[in-house]
Amino acid sequence: MGKKIKELIDQQGEAFVAGAVAKGYDRAKVQALWEQIVPFAQYGFNKSHSVAYAFVAYQTAYLKVYYPLHFWAATLSSEVDDTDQLAFYVNSLKAKGIPILPPDVNSSRDTFTVEGNAIRVGLVAVKGLGETAAKAILAARQQHRRFTSVVGFLRALPERVANKRVLESLIRSGSLDSLYPHRGVLLDKLDWLLERANHQRQSLAAGQGFLFGLESEEGDGLPAPESVAPMPSQELLAGERETLGFYLSGHPLDRYQNVLQVLGIMPLSQLEKAWEEGEREVTVAGLVSGMAQHKTREKNGQGGRPMASFLLEDQTAAVRAVAFPDAFARLQSLLENGRALRVVATLAKSSRDDKVELRVEDASPLEGIELRKARAVRLTIPLSRFESKERLEELMDALSECEGNLPVRLRLVGESFRAEVLPARVLGVDPEKLQKRLLALLGPGHVEYLYNG
The missing domain is CATH 1.10.150 (DNA polymerase; domain 1)
Known part of the structure; x- marks a missing residue:
């Protein structure tokens, strides 16, 4: 029974029934008794063992709730x-x-x-x-x-x-x-x-x-801590x-949090719920880890095709993902450990542990996603720092010299008001160049990507 080998169990069953009948027991009753014994080959133990398990389960549940x-x-x-x-x-x-x-x-x-x-x-x-x-x-x-x-x-x-x-x-x-x-x-x-x-x-x-x-x-x-970057x-x-084996000070995806939220990227911890609610196509984001390449089984005398499996991890969970041959052929250059990706996938249940996993359909790097998905860039201008004409000209020069294709919006902030302005002289900017220029003028936190126009 402990080995759970069906052929051996069947052989023992025949010997058990034959031996009992030879000693005068009714065949039907012996057969019924054997049919009660057989399920133990799947999972079973005596009552004292069950009680011990139940007691440990109760203690564990008590600690989890109260401590x-x-x-x-x-x-x-x-x-x-x-x-x-x-x-x-x-x-x-x-x-x-x-x-x-x-x-x-x-x-x-x-x-x-x-x-x-x-x-x-x-x-x-x-x-x-x-x-x-x-x-x-x-x-x-x-x-x-x-x-x-x-x-x-x-x-x-x-x-x-x-x-x-x-x-x-x-x-x-x-x-x-x-x-x-x-x-x-x-x-x-x-x-x-x-x-x-x-x-x-x-x-x-x-x-x-x-x-x-x-x-x-x-x-x-x-060196003095305050003097070191x-x-x-x-x-x-x-x-x-x-x-x-995990992050503590933050997470590499934190820098993308705003754009992922605006784009409706689903946290990995919600995939089980999504599966239960009938969703099958999802867009998620995470870091690739545990990347492993495999080959499909040989078919019709032809060698197997390369595919890959890996873990996709965000701030909430880690989920197994599989890229089958066609997807892997298109995405192989992106699938490497430590890469932050936006992934379009089909949900499926793993045959190994019945957990939800991702069947990868498409992927793109998160690096630069703000610029790719943005519809405009908004600059917040504290007017108290630009009271002179020279300072305002300095700001406009920076906008002109960083001209590009992304529309620009200005948010002017005064002591008692806030105004949204479309600059007439500059229609669009190159945000990557502009951020470097504005860091000296405004300091960090004054450039914001807009994703809805």
Whole structure:
């Protein structure tokens, strides 16, 4: 029964019935008894086992309802080795409004833990760190109470743990942000930080720490945080994905959120509901990951045709997508890991797990989608910054020099009024050139794409 092999079960059934009849039992009753036994080859266990399962299910449901943060912290901790499942849970919790705090050498435990009304990522979730390094960090923190500098933190760790791989993983995951907020600077000075910490560790071991004033050291010799430009968002998020398996500081699709909303792009978390309501054609957007190429089965003596499967991930969920040969032939150059795409697809149910998946029909890159889909660009002009004729001429020169095909609208903002204006001298602009020019004149946030005329 345990093997669930039908041919063997049938053979055993014949032997069971024949043996019982030979001992004087009624054949019909024996046959009826066997037919009750056979379903156990599908799924079955004794009543005590059922009771144990029910009890665990009740405990789990109770915790999920009355202690949801502790329940989810434990669930996340149990999935640290399954990156896809971990990312799915993290995205689901963020969508529910439950904050996920980044790993932190001063606050994290080894596993995920509850911190106030949020869940803190555990150190063992940081790829490249490992359980040994995580325990060494916790032991050092218990001894030193709180780390105040990157070099001081490295100095407190055993030399075998404070290595380049561990430090890089801690930086990229955001685990050292509380000690120094600019990950790019730490990555640039990675070797220097390790050398300095090692030198100080040796000095302390030789009893010479007092010569360097190590106990009072705070600054690491790093540049003042306010004097450093932040790491580009895409690089920061890529580091988090690489070391954690999910994004924390944001999401690469955040920059497209306005245009995706205007265009009616469906969040991936709504696909199951769409399927239940009978929708089959959908337009979604997401990042490609787990890209894998396959071949269809050979047919009529001809070799299989190439196709692909991958995960499409947005801020709300990750869904399996399949590009069959015809679609794959057209879209192969776009289907690569890390690519942000707008995807037109047919919904289907997977034969493997009965979950909704995407059958890709068409795709286009999200890069530049604002310009491709926009009908006009609107510039918000605070009049308090353009009181002189010279300043207004400077603005009009910028518009003239960045002339293009996209219609331009002006929104003039005064102390007590707001007016929409169509400029007479410039009918259209090149928004990419214009944004660079206007950044110096207006600062960020004054250029807006319009999608409905």
